[in-house]
Amino acid sequence: MNTHVRPKIVISRCFFEYVRYDGGTVLDPFVEKLKNYVDFITVCPEVDIGLGVPRQRIIIVKDGENKRLIQYQTGIDLTEKMEEFSKGFLSKLENVDGFLLKSKSPSCGVGTTKLYLREQVVGRTYGFFAQAVRESMPYMPLEDEGRLRDKNIRENFLIRIFAFAELRKLMENFSPKGLVEFHSAYKYMLMTYNQKALKELGRLVAQVGKEPERVAKEYKESFMKAFSRIPSASRHANTLMHILGHISRNLNSMEKRHLLHLIQKLKFGKMEHRVIVEVLRSLAYRHNNEYLLKQRYLDPYPEDLA
Numbered sequence: 387m388n389t390h391v392r393p394k395i396v397i398s399r400c401f402f403e404y405v406r407y408d409g410g411t412v413l414d415p416f417v418e419k420l421k422n423y424v425d426f427i428t429v430c431p432e433v434d435i436g437l438g439v440p441r442q443r444i445i446i447v448k449d450g451e452n453k454r455l456i457q458y459q460t461g462i463d464l465t466e467k468m469e470e471f472s473k474g475f476l477s478k479l480e481n482v483d484g485f486l487l488k489s490k491s492p493s494c495g496v497g498t499t500k501l502y503l504r505e506q507v508v509g510r511t512y513g514f515f516a517q518a519v520r521e522s523m524p525y526m527p528l529e530d531e532g533r534l535r536d537k538n539i540r541e542n543f544l545i546r547i548f549a550f551a552e553l554r555k556l557m558e559n560f561s562p563k564g565l566v567e568f569h570s571a572y573k574y575m576l577m578t579y580n581q582k583a584l585k586e587l588g589r590l591v592a593q594v595g596k597e598p599e600r601v602a603k604e605y606k607e608s609f610m611k612a613f614s615r616i617p618s619a620s621r622h623a624n625t626l627m628h629i630l631g632h633i634s635r636n637l638n639s640m641e642k643r644h645l646l647h648l649i650q651k652l653k654f655g656k657m658e659h660r661v662i663v664e665v666l667r668s669l670a671y672r673h674n675n676e677y678l679l680k681q682r683y684l685d686p687y688p689e690d691l692a
């Protein structure tokens with residue numbers, strides 16, 4: 387199988403340092419694991435706008451259709467300061483593959499932060515920094531550690547950060563041949579995420595010899611956009627049927643029947659696609675199927691992170 391490029395991730399600094407409002411830090415087992423495979427750029431928006439450690443609590447308050455970032459005890463409004471910091475930080479950021487922020491924080495939470503109206507919680511919202519990321523980089527992987535406890539969200543995040551890191555590496559040293567190989571390796575992954583994008587990207591790749599610069603730029607944007615939605619079980623089933631078709635001449639009738647049975651169970655929510663992927667990966671090894679062994683769908687990120 388192929389090696390994985392190390393993603394560059396912007397991460398909340400409190401996973402590493404004692405910068406929380408109460409002077410604490412956060413220990414998260416998944417972040418600890420990621421350290422072996424990912425390079426981090428840390429940010430603590432609250433400390434970086436000049437608030438100390440420890441500091442008074444800040445909350446998000448509903449203000450008509452808008453939201454304000456308020457220091458609860460003093461009533462100081464930090465909205466503009468935080469918006470300005472976020473804009474400046476993000477505009478200087480180059481070539482990152484995703485964001486992993488701290489849940490529930492008024493700065494970092496990804497849809498998990500309490501929204502207050504007259505001291506009552508009236509909903510959940512994005513922290514101010516996370517909101518700025520979502521608005522300025524809509525196709526960038528953006529999660530908090532709370533959301534990543536859901537295995538589908540976590541898998542989707544991992545697939546995207548490792549795919550985008552590989553794309554970044556390709557773009558840093560772009561060649562038409564590199565793009566053709568990259569696109570071929572992501573065929574089944576794109577088929578799962580977005581079939582329309584697979585076709586459109588294929589058409590772009592066909593033009594790379596004539597206009598490499600334009601194609602590189604458009605490919606990058608469209609590739610990232612293609613991963614916007616987590617694929618359903620039936621999308622995985624469709625891809626797995628295609629892979630089965632590719633390898634079926636090497637299989638006996640019992641093996642084929644068994645795999646079809648597993649894919650059927652997946653369609654009815656009684657099987658996880660990951661299990662079938664593992665079976666197909668073993669078969670690709672056994673039959674030394676080079677084409678399948680190069681497919682990122684069968685090997686999207688380091689196994690240790692699964």
Ligand code: SF4
Nearest residue numbers: 398399400430488491
């Ligand atoms: S959640 Fe964000 S703002 Fe709060 S301490 Fe962590 S990094 Fe800083």
